[in-house]
Amino acid sequence: MSSITSLGIGSGLDLNGLLGQMQEAEQAKLDPIAQQVESQQVQISAYGEIQSALSTFGDSLGNLNDPSLYQSVTAEVSGGAVQASAGPEASPGRFEVEVGNTATASNLTSERVADLDTIVSKDGGELQLSFEDDSLDHAVAIAADSTLEDVRDAINADPDASVNASIVFDGEGHRLTLMSQGTGEQASITGTDFADLAAGNLADDPGDTVAQAGQDANLSVNGIDITSPTNQIEDAIQGVSLTLQEPGSSEISVTQDTGSIREAVTGFVESYNELKGTTDRLTDFNGEEGEAGPLIGDSAVRTIESSLRNELSAGEMQDGELSLLSDMGLSLSVDGTLALDGQQLDASLANDPDAVAGFFAGNDESAGLAGRLESTTEQLLSSNGALEGSINSAENRIDSLEERFERTEQSIDQTIDRYRTQFQQLDSMMGQMQQTSNYLTEQLNGLGGGQGGGGMGGMM
Known part of the structure; x- marks a missing residue:
């Protein structure tokens, strides 16, 4: 008798279909566990959103809690003579600035060379540069067979030359022109031995050198005369940097930078309201859609909201007097968000900036x-x-649920294996019974045929 290898062959029943239905029913036991895992993952994601919003809120508090914010000043300038910027050491005040002249760089132009391809220095050598401040004096190495362009390039490649070189054409020949890198009288270039370096190679009419000395800047601040070799003035007004633009007059007004304070307060309000909006969205129940937020009734969210609300509701004692949010133009709305009255805040900053700080x-x-x-x-x-x-x-x-999920899967596999074995046994047994039934039927049929034949023969 052959063994049954496929369910249903022996019995003629749809045991494979029945086993599949039973497996599907067993697998359904995993769905509640998977749903619980998904719910926990959604909660973790929601907590992450609150963490991000709370972190942004914390950043805005860092700005508002920085004492230097309330010490910052700004400089406003009227008139085109100067530009000004105020640092933390500047004190509020008004300053009248008169610029007589700005600092300029010096120029020195050499004798002429007829053509750009003329060899200025056949043997090479050193080009001596002299300055009003002799500590700047320097010799630039010139290679052999250098043209005027080669001399220019050598000067510009020397970091200690203290000048920038270029070439100009004056209608009769080409000249080397040198401009001092620094401004002011002491940075002026006063001479060069270009004619000696290029001896015999100058134009027939070399002309004379042309020199224009640099000059110091002259200005006055509130009537006090000041001279500077540069147009960047750092110490005329404490904490204020001046950049001279042109001769003329300017008025500088140094005031507290209330705009930065207002911006910090506005950022604080906006970030708090964004945090409040995030917590509301994650804890609300949507009646129309019948959906609850993933953190509805969550104790951690309630802790956050109550902690922040308690701090916002508390006042500040200053010089024996209680200051409230409303004194700064702030208020808690009915929906729990913060509102800012910009006019009230500006008035507080104007009347008592120290109280705001x-x-x-x-x-x-x-x-x-x-x-x-x-x-x-x-x-x-x-x-x-x-x-x-x-x-x-x-x-x-989640870890616990995943372990439970794995145990349940193993249990389902074992159950299905047990069912499969039982079905195989059932299929085999029914197959054997069917074969036995068929055999007995054949035997009975055979016995019935023999008895019938003998009886008829006797009668005949």
Whole structure:
């Protein structure tokens, strides 16, 4: 009797289809576990969104908590004589600047050479450069068989030459012109031995050297006369850099940079509202679609919102007086977002900028609002904070669910293997029974035929 190798052959039943249905029913046990894993992953992603928004909020607090923000000043200039920029050491004030002349560089132009391809120095040598400040005096090495262009290139390639060289054509010949790299009288180039270097190779009418001395800048600040070899003046007004543009008058107004403070406060409000919008979206229930946010009712989110709201609601004691958000033009709206009254903030900055600085950045003795919020935010984002704890818990649940998923898969495989074995046994048994039935039927049929034949013969 041959063994049954395919389900249903022996019995004639659709055992393969039945086994498939049973396997599908068993596999359904995995769906709830997979759904729970997906739910935890969605929560982790949502926590990541809150972490990002909270981190951005923390960055805005860092700007608002920086004392240098409230010490910054800006310089506004009227008139085209100067440009000005104010540094942290500058003090507010108004300054009248009169520029008599700006600092200029010197020029010296050599004797003529007839053609550009004329060999200026057949044997080579050194070109001596002399300056008003003799510490700048320098000799430039000139190669043999150098043309005027070669001399120019050698000067420009020498980092210690203190001049820039070029060539001009004056209608009668070509000249080497040298411009001092520095401005002012002391940087002036005063002479060169170009004629000696090019002896015998100059034009028939070489002409004389042409020199134009550099000059120092002359200006006055609030009536005080100042001389400078450059047009960049760093020490005339403490903390203010001046760049001379042209002769004339300018007025410089150095004031506190309230624009930067206003920008920092605006950034603080916007980042807080973005954080609030993120938490609302992730914790809301959408009644129309019947969908709940992935973090609805989440304790970590409630901790974040209550911690920040408590800090925002608290006032600041300054000189024995309590300052509130409203004094800075800020208010908490009904929906929990921050609103900014720009006019109120500008008025506070104009009337008492120190109070604004104290409210947000605090002082040496105590932190201000931005400092306290920054500490709270850092704690919430730390490895021991509410968010990280929730993320770790979700990851641990995923690990546990994945282990459960794997165990369930193994159990399903074992169950299906057991069913398959039982079906194979059933199929085999029914096949054997069918063969036995067929055999008995044949035997009975044979017995019935013999008895019938004998009876008829007797009768005949």
